[in-house]
Amino acid sequence: MKYKGYAGKILRVNLSEKKISNVEVTDYLIENYLGGAGFCSYILYKEMRKDVSSLSPENKLFFCTGPFTGTLWPQGSRYVVAAKSPLTDGWGEAHSAGHWGAELKFAGYDGIIVEGKAKKPSIIVVIDGDVEIKDASHIWGKNVKETDEIIKKEFDRKMKVACIGQAGENLVKISCIMNDVDRAAARSGIGAVMGSKNLKGIGVVGNGAIEVADKENYLKIIKKISEKMLSDPLTPERIKYGTTSLVELMNEIGRFPSYNFQKGQFEHADKIGGEAVLRYLIKPRADFACTQRCARYTCIKEGKYKYIGGGPEYETLSALGSRCGNSNLESILYGHYLCNLYGMDTIGVGGTISWAMECYEKGLITKDDTEGLDLSWGNHDVIIKLIHMIANREGFGNILAEGSYRAARIIGRGTEKYVMHVKKQEIAGQDGRAQKSMGLAMAVAPRGADHLYAFPVLDEIGFEEKIKEIYGEEYLPEIGDRLSTKYKAYMIFVNENFSVIVESLGACKYGTMVPPALFYDEVIDALKVTTGISYSRKDLEKIGERIVSLNRMFNIRVGMSRKDDNLPERFLKEPMPTGPPKGHVVDLDYMLNEYYDLRGWNENGVPEKKKLKELGLEFTIDDLPRGDEDA
């Protein structure tokens, strides 16, 4: 391997056969897919048949770092974990940070592919070059915090642990994988995939080293990039509030989802926003090599909601707060803490509970369904009860554990109408009616209802100088107007290409997308001194396009197409009631047509053969559906 910055090999663990082997990280892989999301996209497409069932032993769970993970890129901490999603039955991907990914690289691995299913609950223990599958029967049933402590005590207190809680064990479809106790790889139901393999956790100790290509200039280049990050005008706010102050901002622009998206403004936003959270803040905390320290560490000192731990983020304040009509901040903080302990995606949990609350409000779900629980808006006692019930699949919680899309199909009675999802995954705390680019972004993202795949932010407020720099002056003013659909397809196209590069590098979107401090120039410099690769912006954009179309093909071959790039009726037909976006709906078709065109996909959203060839994706051409192949 001629490049530095990588460990050079990926660990493959087959839990059925108890076999451990290595996969070489080839120059081809590095040059064409970079790492992280790119590696996951390529390897899982090639190694998995399209008809694999997501909770079967044939599904593969791939944890993958990037060349920047474990290095001094200003947030060099991230890893991706990918598999076929039990929520969407399509491409599934989750991202996390903390310190686990860096530790894996120091142990000598760029990633771990987990296959098969263990006969008994197991953990994988990686101590530098030594890899073993160990019995975890005594840990099965424990929460994430207990699991972390037990594994560290048994093996090494320096060990970094990625694990599931009871929710993943119970195959809850909105469960997640946690690492370093309070960092979450949350979406796509990825926790259930790990649980279906009887895999409780992966503990890593890494005493090894990562080499950089240009030892002489490395620190100098990194210092410059770091300073750009730290001096961005948005950074002080990030440090002080994390993402919690987005509550106030989103509420102001009418994009703060409330009452299951019936409204875009919450009358009690000030009770659950960044200022309110400050009262519970112990301090900001950082992931590996992160200069921005946006993670929160908080506590409630006494009472029924007493806890100490990481979080919350904006998403949770929305998901368990405004979306449920809940203005009780302490219950939101405690609910977040429980989701971390059980290993559940707060967006999925909040999205599912708030759906049930709207159905309850409309009399479609009654106390007969909920076994007497009162699902009135803002009933935080019940929200907390439901979190326990969902994680343990108890009573009504067993239905909610399927996620809102499937729960609605189980109950019927017209409850389907109120599910706020795309491709069966719950929508996050963004409303496409209040920011049209976000509407397109979540409709087309491969893992379903994903605000982060494209993460359009620069049209939220201002950022005109940045818009000129990144997209071009000729697209102003419409591209900077969040209520206009014009040029938004182009915005999403540019964003997705860069964003998948960020996820392939092991870098963080906070610092690249927002604050928009670091872009292609910085990535190119860092890539050169870290790995030795000399790439231009055009080279990187091509890799970005490649990964996006490859993710697309993963979904196309399981039968998805334009019909799945859809938004809930509420976004398409119900005008926003208040605030700046009052009266707006999402004109999705217009943006979709433009987007497909930019991507080189046909009007059914299927990549055209010539585009696939251009991007080096010939191996996917046989998977094109009949009738959608062009000449």
Add this chain to the structure above:
Amino acid sequence: MHRHLYGDPMTCTGCRICEVVCSIIKYGVISPSLAGIRIIREESGEDTPNTCRQCKNASCMRACSENAIYSEDGIVKIDSKRCTGCFVCADACPFDMIVKVYSKNIATKCDLCGECVDFCPTGALTVRGA
């Protein structure tokens, strides 16, 4: 008071950039296990930078049977040419601050070069007693 590196546990955010910078400056690679500073993450919320105290009557110095450890300008240093890699000094240190460099079979430690202080993004690190 003698000079030594100190890190405030409530200002430190646990990013460990200091550990990486130390290993790059001293060994040219990224490897926190080689760093002369180590961050201990507590459940209470404290991230405690564990640093060499540059002890006046250093346990490591007294434990060494090769006269490899000495004090210069108040900084405790290890002479790599005399060090035999027996690591008795590491066992003796009450703060677990001796670095065992297995690849070179020598012990090393913080020599107060100050680079980590320069790179710390929060200002949590200072040299005290200067």
